Amino acid sequence: MTERSLIGKSMQRVDAIAKATGQALFTADLSLPRMLCGKVLRSPYPHAKIVRIDTSRAEKLPGVKAVVTGQDSSDEKWGVFRYTQDQRFLPVDKVRYIGEEIAAVAALDEDTAFEALGLIRVEYAELPAVFTMDDALKVDAPIIHEGYKGNVNIHVKIDVGDVEKGFKESFLVREDTFDAPEESYFQAEPYAVVAQFDNAGSLEIWMPNAGPHLKSKPLANVLGVPLNKVRVRKITIGGAFGGRSEISPADVMCALLAKKSGRPVKIVYTREENTIATRQAHGMRAIIKTGVDREGRVQARDITCYMDGGAYSSTGPIATSVPFLCMEQAYRMENVRYHGYRVFTNKPIRGMYRCHGRAFACGVDLQLDLLGEELGIDPVEMRLRNARQPGDYTPTKSQVGSCAMVETIVKSAEAARWKEKWGKLPPYHGIGIGCNSVQTGFPMGIRGGSEAFVKFNEDGGITVISGVVDNGQGNETMLVQIAAEELGLSPQDVQLVSADTEVTPSDPGSYSMVSTFVGGNAVRLAAQDAKNKLFVIAAKALEAKPEELIAKDRKIMVKGEPERSLSLTKAVRMALSRGQSISGEGGYWPKVDSRREWVENPFGQLSEAFSFGTTIVEVKVDPETGRVTVLETWAAQDVGYALNPKIIESQFEGGLAMGGQGGMLTEYHVFDRGRVLNPTQLDYKLPLACDMPKINNIIVESHDPNGPYGAKEAAMSIAMSAAQGYAAAICNAIGVPIKEFPITPEKILKALEEKASRQPSAVSGPED
Amino acid sequence: MQARRKQAARKQATKRISKQPAKRTVKQAVTKAVTIEKKRVALRINREDYELFIYPHRTLGEVLRDELHLTGTKQSCSEGACGTCTVLLDGAPVRSCLLLAVDVEGKEITTIEGLAENGKLHPIQEAFVEHYAIQCGFCTPGMILTAKAFLDTNPHPTEEEIRNAISGNICRCTGYSKIVEAIKAASERGR
Numbered sequence: 032m033t034e035r036s037l038i039g040k041s042m043q044r045v046d047a048i049a050k051a052t053g054q055a056l057f058t059a060d061l062s063l064p065r066m067l068c069g070k071v072l073r074s075p076y077p078h079a080k081i082v083r084i085d086t087s088r089a090e091k092l093p094g095v096k097a098v099v100t101g102q103d104s105s106d107e108k109w110g111v112f113r114y115t116q117d118q119r120f121l122p123v124d125k126v127r128y129i130g131e132e133i134a135a136v137a138a139l140d141e142d143t144a145f146e147a148l149g150l151i152r153v154e155y156a157e158l159p160a161v162f163t164m165d166d167a168l169k170v171d172a173p174i175i176h177e178g179y180k181g182n183v184n185i186h187v188k189i190d191v192g193d194v195e196k197g198f199k200e201s202f203l204v205r206e207d208t209f210d211a212p213e214e215s216y217f218q219a220e221p222y223a224v225v226a227q228f229d230n231a232g233s234l235e236i237w238m239p240n241a242g243p244h245l246k247s248k249p250l251a252n253v254l255g256v257p258l259n260k261v262r263v264r265k266i267t268i269g270g271a272f273g274g275r276s277e278i279s280p281a282d283v284m285c286a287l288l289a290k291k292s293g294r295p296v297k298i299v300y301t302r303e304e305n306t307i308a309t310r311q312a313h314g315m316r317a318i319i320k321t322g323v324d325r326e327g328r329v330q331a332r333d334i335t336c337y338m339d340g341g342a343y344s345s346t347g348p349i350a351t352s353v354p355f356l357c358m359e360q361a362y363r364m365e366n367v368r369y370h371g372y373r374v375f376t377n378k379p380i381r382g383m384y385r386c387h388g389r390a391f392a393c394g395v396d397l398q399l400d401l402l403g404e405e406l407g408i409d410p411v412e413m414r415l416r417n418a419r420q421p422g423d424y425t426p427t428k429s430q431v432g433s434c435a436m437v438e439t440i441v442k443s444a445e446a447a448r449w450k451e452k453w454g455k456l457p458p459y460h461g462i463g464i465g466c467n468s469v470q471t472g473f474p475m476g477i478r479g480g481s482e483a484f485v486k487f488n489e490d491g492g493i494t495v496i497s498g499v500v501d502n503g504q505g506n507e508t509m510l511v512q513i514a515a516e517e518l519g520l521s522p523q524d525v526q527l528v529s530a531d532t533e534v535t536p537s538d539p540g541s542y543s544m545v546s547t548f549v550g551g552n553a554v555r556l557a558a559q560d561a562k563n564k565l566f567v568i569a570a571k572a573l574e575a576k577p578e579e580l581i582a583k584d585r586k587i588m589v590k591g592e593p594e595r596s597l598s599l600t601k602a603v604r605m606a607l608s609r610g611q612s613i614s615g616e617g618g619y620w621p622k623v624d625s626r627r628e629w630v631e632n633p634f635g636q637l638s639e640a641f642s643f644g645t646t647i648v649e650v651k652v653d654p655e656t657g658r659v660t661v662l663e664t665w666a667a668q669d670v671g672y673a674l675n676p677k678i679i680e681s682q683f684e685g686g687l688a689m690g691g692q693g694g695m696l697t698e699y700h701v702f703d704r705g706r707v708l709n710p711t712q713l714d715y716k717l718p719l720a721c722d723m724p725k726i727n728n729i730i731v732e733s734h735d736p737n738g739p740y741g742a743k744e745a746a747m748s749i750a751m752s753a754a755q756g757y758a759a760a761i762c763n764a765i766g767v768p769i770k771e772f773p774i775t776p777e778k779i780l781k782a783l784e785e786k787a788s789r790q791p792s793a794v795s796g797p798e799d
Numbered sequence: 800m801q802a803r804r805k806q807a808a809r810k811q812a813t814k815r816i817s818k819q820p821a822k823r824t825v826k827q828a829v830t831k832a833v834t835i836e837k838k839r840v841a842l843r844i845n846r847e848d849y850e851l852f853i854y855p856h857r858t859l860g861e862v863l864r865d866e867l868h869l870t871g872t873k874q875s876c877s878e879g880a881c882g883t884c885t886v887l888l889d890g891a892p893v894r895s896c897l898l899l900a901v902d903v904e905g906k907e908i909t910t911i912e913g914l915a916e917n918g919k920l921h922p923i924q925e926a927f928v929e930h931y932a933i934q935c936g937f938c939t940p941g942m943i944l945t946a947k948a949f950l951d952t953n954p955h956p957t958e959e960e961i962r963n964a965i966s967g968n969i970c971r972c973t974g975y976s977k978i979v980e981a982i983k984a985a986s987e988r989g990r
Binding site: 041043044046047048049050051052053054055056057059060062216217218219220221267268269270272299301302502503504505677678680681682683684685686687688689692711712713717718719720721723726 | 864868869870871872873874875876877878880881883910911912914915920924927928929931933934935936937938939940943959961962963965966968969970971972973974975976977978979
């Protein structure tokens with residue numbers, strides 16, 4: 032293997048200086064000549080017929096330049112899949128949650144826009160609404176969408192092996208129910224859109240997104256214009272975490288206002304709107320039954336999961352499947368049955384979230400601990416005995432290639448000194464372990480692949496053109512690093528043009544954890560293509576064969592003979608003088624089973640690679656207050672190969688904060704008849720610097736044969752396994768399982784109280 | 800040179816807003832309409848003087864962003880909970896979403912744009928870049944300014960002191976580890 036200059040090293044982020052100096056422009060920072068301010072009128076009812084909308088007074092208000100309602104939008108309904116198209120922008124018949132868009136105005140300034148909203152008269156006829164899954168599933172429940180009997184939006188059914196036989200042959204069987212309410216992304220940047228049309232009727236639009244091409248196609252459909260007239264522009268993005276992949280009503284409203292007014296329009300969501308009217312994570316109930324043999328090996332598993340989907344389908348089929356898929360990847364299970372139901376309620380819409388289904392993931396792992404406890408097997412051993420191994424097939428028929436699940440367990444347990452601690456910690460101290468696995472991409476049909484171009488400038492520098500988007504995770508740095516490595520350039524020689532649908536080819540977006548694998552591979556291949564062309568030119572000058580050449584330090588040289596070299600600039604100029612410009616093209620389509628479909632046929636290769644992660648957490652609990660103090664954490668993930676170790680570490684740390692510290696201790700939404708009571712950072716408790724424990728990062732490498740340089744998804748297995756590790760550690764500390772997440776002080780105190788009342792002999796404390 | 804720039808900036812700022820109406824009638828909940836008049840304010844921002852003509856209910860954050868296009872100051876929660884919009888007022892960190900612009904006359908305001916001098920990054924900015932303390936970057940300006948004010952008063956803090964000092968600034972990406980490392984490194988650089 033040739034020694035690499037940049038790959039595998041912690042290269043500085045290419046966007047860091049612009050962000051540190053305030054120069055990086057986010058959508059809300061944009062300002063265009065004659066730009067108007069857009070504001071949105073939202074439904075105050077959870078479920079109501081729209082009888083009449085009168086915008087005449089608003090339109091007459093001086094300073095108002097456009098008002099749009101459902102009458103201005105097309106009949107086209109949005110859904111990620113053909114069979115889930117159920118959301119119209121804007122609605123005409125009825126509203127289905129508090130906060131749903133009714134109308135939007137564009138005015139000279141914010142005050143006028145707000146005043147105009149107050150002048151729009153909407154007559155509603157209230158309909159009975161449902162706010163819980165239990166109520167929604169009742170036989171006589173009000174129907175939220177026609178054609179969805181019992182308000183069941185999606186039913187994913189998987190049945191593999193012989194589950195009944197597996198239970199019969201089990202030594203021990205347990206069934207537990209786990210619950211968790213909704214949580215939210217709380218991206219730092221509230222959602223914002225800027226849109227304008229040019230004279231030729233082309234839309235130019237900026238918004239935070241997890242895939243510009245995932246935005247442009249539905250926008251083209253809704254606006255009834257060809258794809259080349261929808262130009263989603265690149266902009267700095269303040270976080271996504273699984274959200275922002277879908278088209279948003281804000282995108283459509285902003286475009287419609289810009290069209291109607293003939294002027295650029297900017298809509299900036301408030302924090303409250305970002306929580307209520309973008310997406311949230313699903314609330315969930317998971318009923319998990321697991322049978323194990325005497326050695327703790329899982330013989331059968333039967334899981335039924337109810338997910339509160341809110342008012343529309345959104346990414347429903349994917350969101351209903353992924354919690355199960357993560358666990359079927361992480362652990363071996365031969366006989367397994369899964370029923371996933373996504374249920375409509377009159378609440379805000381739920382989408383994909385970085386920590387898919389905490390009730391599911393924590394439930395499976397916590398139950399494994401409970402089974403192990405009865406068998407006298409420690410949690411680390413339970414996981415080692417059930418861990419996924421390389422070469423295995425998952426129950427839904429994905430072959431697992433590179434896999435270092437076991438190594439993540441062993442290394443994190445060693446680093447945490449698990450053996451010295453398990454069962455030997457002082458009272459109310461606990462240690463817990465969680466394991467998970469995440470996909471590197473989903474089957475996405477014609478949008479599953481990424482293509483990239485590399486063009487050489489006459490000074491030997493390059494421009495890289497790629498559809499990959501950066502939401503903050505460091506994708507831009509990754510692309511520059513790969514292109515520079517392949518061509519022997521320094522990062523400063525690389526100009527990146529990315530995430531712009533007018534210029535950059537199609538790309539699946541970042542939300543399926545696939546940017547490095549697919550987009551990175553495409554850039555690597557494009558750079559190699561350009562390099563090969565250049566090597567043909569240089570070979571003649573260096574009197575060598577092209578295959579003997581390497582590119583390094585801005586030079587092309589004969590391998591092993593650095594004195595026989597030619598500068599890249601000279602090689603490019605030689606090519607130009609012969610009438611040949613040097614550019615490269617590369618595309619990468621992941622090898623997944625295109626027949627696989629989330630509901631109809633959930634079998635076949637799901638992703639080309641899977642990541643595996645383990646998080647160990649040590650906590651102490653104050654039995655008087657129920658307060659949890661996290662003492663230390665160990666996060667280990669198989670990332671394939673660490674292209675940029677420091678960036679990966681920072682992703683581990685962020686994942687642990689979101690999935691573990693926030694997801695298991697403080698984060699959840701509270702509703703009152705469909706109204707979100709805690710939509711802002713004041714009431715929704717996000718982790719702060721003073722809350723965070725020490726995080727020990729353990730990067731494990733399994734060198735995936737198909738990932739660029741061996742890389743695959745990096746850090747989401749930490750976000751998920753951290754939640755599981757936190758839950759396990761707290762339950763270990765208090766000696767009783769808590770099955771409702773997050774684990775708040777009230778739940779801990781209640782559990783301790785119940786424990787004491789069950790065991791009257793132990794009232795003096797667990798030390799006894 | 801300095802005077803000319805000041806004059807130009809003043810002219811530009813005044814020109815920009817003079818297109819808007821100078822009076823506004825706002826309907827209040829109590830049905831009685833009140834008329835709010837624009838007010839002249841003189842602000843000193845990043846060592847430069849600006850003269851503006853603004854509504855008195857505009858926050859400092861809105862004025863920095865909308866009137867002066869100093870968009871490095873981000874807005875996130877608009878209720879003082881997240882720390883994203885932090886700027887320095889006579890060296891102390893304040894939330895620009897909670898302050899009215901008319902109330903900060905005569906104070907020295909520092910925004911993220913004013914931290915680097917003559918194209919050279921401030922040591923805290925350098926440390927954030929070198930220590931991978933930046934991901935999406937939205938909280939970064941507020942975080943860096945909070946760190947600056949803190950290190951100015953406590954140049955050699957412990958890790959715990961750093962964590963407490965930035966606890967009013969929410970970051971959703973990093974888990975704070977690398978931010979704490981960066982601030983520690985910046986403090987050691989000043990040693």
